[in-house]
Amino acid sequence: MLATLDRRTLLKAALVFVIAAIGFVAVVTLGGGAEAASADPEVATTAATTAAGGNILLQNLFNGVVFGLLLALASVGLSLIYGTTGLSNFAHGEMVTFGAMITFFLATQQPVSLPLLPFSFTVGLPLIPAALIGISISAGFGWLQDKVIWSQLRRRRVAMVQQMIVSIGLSLALVNLIQWWIGGRPVRLTTSIDPRNQYGPISVGNVTLMSMAIAIVALLGVAYFLQRTRLGRATRAVSDNPALASASGIKVDSIIRIVWVMAAGLAALGGILLALYQQGIGFDDGTQLLLLMFAAVTLGGLGHPYGALVGSLIIGIVAEVSTVWLPPDLKFATALGILIVVLLFRPQGILGKSERVG
Amino acid sequence: MDILFDVLRTAIAPSTAAFALAAIGLNFHFGLTGLLNMGHAGFMLLGMYGFAISLQAGWPIWLALIAGLVAAGVFALLLGWPTLKLRGDYLAIVTIAAAEMVRFLGRSQSLKDLTGASSGIRGKDFKEPFELLSPFPDRIVEIGPFSLHGSRSSSWWLTVVTWSLVFLFAAIYWRLASSPWGRVLKGIREDEDAVRSLGKNVYSYKMQALVIGGMIGALGGITWSLGNSVQPDSMGRPTTFWIWTLLLLGGAATVFGPVLGSILFWSALTLVKSVASALIPSDVLAPTELEPFSLVLVGVTLMLLVVFRPQGVLGNKKELAFNG
Numbered sequence: 001m002l003a004t005l006d007r008r009t010l011l012k013a014a015l016v017f018v019i020a021a022i023g024f025v026a027v028v029t030l031g032g033g034a035e036a037a038s039a040d041p042e043v044a045t046t047a048a049t050t051a052a053g054g055n056i057l058l059q060n061l062f063n064g065v066v067f068g069l070l071l072a073l074a075s076v077g078l079s080l081i082y083g084t085t086g087l088s089n090f091a092h093g094e095m096v097t098f099g100a101m102i103t104f105f106l107a108t109q110q111p112v113s114l115p116l117l118p119f120s121f122t123v124g125l126p127l128i129p130a131a132l133i134g135i136s137i138s139a140g141f142g143w144l145q146d147k148v149i150w151s152q153l154r155r156r157r158v159a160m161v162q163q164m165i166v167s168i169g170l171s172l173a174l175v176n177l178i179q180w181w182i183g184g185r186p187v188r189l190t191t192s193i194d195p196r197n198q199y200g201p202i203s204v205g206n207v208t209l210m211s212m213a214i215a216i217v218a219l220l221g222v223a224y225f226l227q228r229t230r231l232g233r234a235t236r237a238v239s240d241n242p243a244l245a246s247a248s249g250i251k252v253d254s255i256i257r258i259v260w261v262m263a264a265g266l267a268a269l270g271g272i273l274l275a276l277y278q279q280g281i282g283f284d285d286g287t288q289l290l291l292l293m294f295a296a297v298t299l300g301g302l303g304h305p306y307g308a309l310v311g312s313l314i315i316g317i318v319a320e321v322s323t324v325w326l327p328p329d330l331k332f333a334t335a336l337g338i339l340i341v342v343l344l345f346r347p348q349g350i351l352g353k354s355e356r357v358g
Numbered sequence: 359m360d361i362l363f364d365v366l367r368t369a370i371a372p373s374t375a376a377f378a379l380a381a382i383g384l385n386f387h388f389g390l391t392g393l394l395n396m397g398h399a400g401f402m403l404l405g406m407y408g409f410a411i412s413l414q415a416g417w418p419i420w421l422a423l424i425a426g427l428v429a430a431g432v433f434a435l436l437l438g439w440p441t442l443k444l445r446g447d448y449l450a451i452v453t454i455a456a457a458e459m460v461r462f463l464g465r466s467q468s469l470k471d472l473t474g475a476s477s478g479i480r481g482k483d484f485k486e487p488f489e490l491l492s493p494f495p496d497r498i499v500e501i502g503p504f505s506l507h508g509s510r511s512s513s514w515w516l517t518v519v520t521w522s523l524v525f526l527f528a529a530i531y532w533r534l535a536s537s538p539w540g541r542v543l544k545g546i547r548e549d550e551d552a553v554r555s556l557g558k559n560v561y562s563y564k565m566q567a568l569v570i571g572g573m574i575g576a577l578g579g580i581t582w583s584l585g586n587s588v589q590p591d592s593m594g595r596p597t598t599f600w601i602w603t604l605l606l607l608g609g610a611a612t613v614f615g616p617v618l619g620s621i622l623f624w625s626a627l628t629l630v631k632s633v634a635s636a637l638i639p640s641d642v643l644a645p646t647e648l649e650p651f652s653l654v655l656v657g658v659t660l661m662l663l664v665v666f667r668p669q670g671v672l673g674n675k676k677e678l679a680f681n682g
Binding site: 088115117149153156158160161162164165166168169170171172173174176177179180184287291294295298327329330332333336337339340343344347 | 394396439440441444446447448450451452454455456458459462463465466467468595596599602603606642646647649650651653654656657658659660661664665668
């Protein structure tokens, strides 16, 4: 699919990006104007941080890239699932939290327990084996989900909208199950503090750098899988046209099963890295992240495997950079605003084929 | 016996009626037109913000009511404009995103003077004009096994008002759904292209349904806030999903489906919680775990309902809005 990324598509992408940037600036100016009108002390602090100049902008840009990469890791799976099955999976955010929580469960030195079991115990593995086991368990959970729920629904030919509502129900059940299991307070995967080093204008911790490297390797791995391996090509074929793929001898159902396993594993990895990056994860962080993932995937082009990456980077950068001008508690609102603006001008997303989607 | 009274009390509570009202609004969207509005709580929240903020600014109550409804109507227009021409799941993603944006904005510190940020607007700051209208006495009144305050908060007065509104809007739904206008909407739900080829302006019809349903949702939000308070975090995504569950439980595209669904949903939730806290020892299920436990059940119910009985209790299998 990289071959189809010709100059015209790139040009279009650039155009959309410019439009989004203009929209963003407009939002910022309007928001800024409204803020200036209400003379409360917070405006003064915002102005002060802006006055500190380019450093903060660069730092936020960098944070945005980090966040965007982690978001991409989480949302690639969402996009692959949409591409191969047509399902907007609202329970994908919980897969992110689940990955981080199972790692916490395995790695923490505190006593933990399971729902409905009245005793508690400690597993206390080191972080890296715990993370690997956590990712495997999550991938297994993805396999189980497809086996028990989604493949059955596909076989019964349940309408896509119904499946979407099923995923919403699943999301509600899972997020509360996780709250029941781990509790309402955010948890940390490690107790050690990550010292920040200064590289030029940017300060960053070692763990964050490692997370970035892992995320990039994982994303390159996905790209290699899709581009170069037989299974990856089959996945893209299913994504393009399931009926045709099936007719040419591809086992559509097992491809979808693999996509679910991969999506769940990647989401878990994203969750673990996110928990390290944010220094803690709460039971509903994945649920909060889901909307940004949808924004990223829609922005990049629903179902387009590389769309998730492009969209995630834009969403990550917009969310972090907006905090230079806007109050930080509005950063997700800004990112979601961008989604709505883009849908107005380019509903098929940046990399999506231009087609009628109504 | 206590459990039974608790359940009955929940069944007639004003907040049950408020959710029934919101579900009637969603029924206009989903049941009648097949629109996937996943941000209904956003409409409710905007309605209650409009209402409470205008009352705080000293507007008369009828004007505040209109302000709340207009806020939700404008929100519907803004949402519908980019998305109603697109496939259904785009509307779902955009409505859920927009509802979250409303919540984020409402709880943002920068709007603290207006919305009270994350602590919201306290009941006593805006409820008084409504409570002054009450014809009931200003004390606890006992009717049969139920004792409620005459006019304050979740009062007899609010109970009467909310349930009257529920039946009024159920009647309006019934009339509109069988009118020529409603039949066009049902046509859009069944086959949009067929309706378009008859020369109807599908976009405009969908927009009308979105605005009307959103306004009814806002009314549901306003009545809910009169029994509780304006609290952005109580109108998050779970609230939208509850409304979906109870609408599908009662039966989408039916007149009494939302009402029955709301009563069944909240009664069942109270029943489950009371039975669980009475029977399961607290070292297996601590009191703080009851809430997530019952919400897990809600999620599972929603999944099972959609797969095995998408028409709900009252619905007709032929009249289904799942044409995605």
